[in-house]
Amino acid sequence: MYTIIVGGGQVGSYLASLLLTEGHQVKVIETRRELISRLQERFSAEVVVMGSGSDPNLLETIGIRRANVVAAVTGADETNLVVANLARFGFNVPRIIARVNNPLNAWLFTPEMGVDVALNQADLLAHLIAEEMSLGDMMTLLKLRKGQFSLVEEKVHPRSSANGKAIRDIKLPPQCVFAAIIRKGELIIPRGDTILQPVDEVLAVVHAAELPKLAAILGPAT
DSSP: OEEEEEOOSHHHHHHHHHHHHTTOEEEEEEOOHHHHHHHHHHSOTTTEEESOTTOHHHHHHTTGGGOSEEEEOOSOHHHHHHHHHIIIIIHOOSEEEEEESSGGGGGGOSGGGTOSEEEEHHHHHHHHHHHHHHSTTOEEEEEETTTTEEEEEEEOOTTSTTTTOBGGGSOOOTTEEEEEEEETTEEEOOOTTOBOOTTOEEEEEEEGGGHHHHHHHHSOOO
8 A cells, every 4th residue: 555644743754654564655745854854764765755745746756646545644734635635636546534633624624625534633532531431431442434433342241231141132232243252361253142241341343323322231230
């Protein structure tokens, strides 16, 4: 996979490091001279490109037409939007990710503006805090489909309605499925006849609207 990252700050450099470690091809575009040398020390010289990510000629030079992903993660929302719009409508890049710095600008980061995934850190943090406060011991591991679904983990409480029951006898919410069970360090693939035991760690994929129902099933009965 070839990814172009616009913005070589902490977010961009960390993202580049992760992708390079996994063997992907990466280019990091940065305008600030003071960051260029630091980035070149961290990555190879061919990874780091000095210039503007909103410059079509520069993007052409680094092969944006074969890019699988463009991630616009600068500290300026207007720059990220321009990059996203140019990458999508100027070069038909299939996947565009853009960072939202000011939550008040989040409404602009839409598919109509070329953005597939908007990384609104403040909004994500607020939702995670709200979930942690309302869902007891349930932990959100991963957001899917732009937050519509979540991969969550929760231990079966000894006083839960699910304790001692076979999975087929548990009335799970319609948009919820158990993906795995971890019992005493061993991974169990859930079957209909699998009986839940106290402190089993259940991994489930569930729709956001049904998280409270799942928490009520696995948590202590009231």
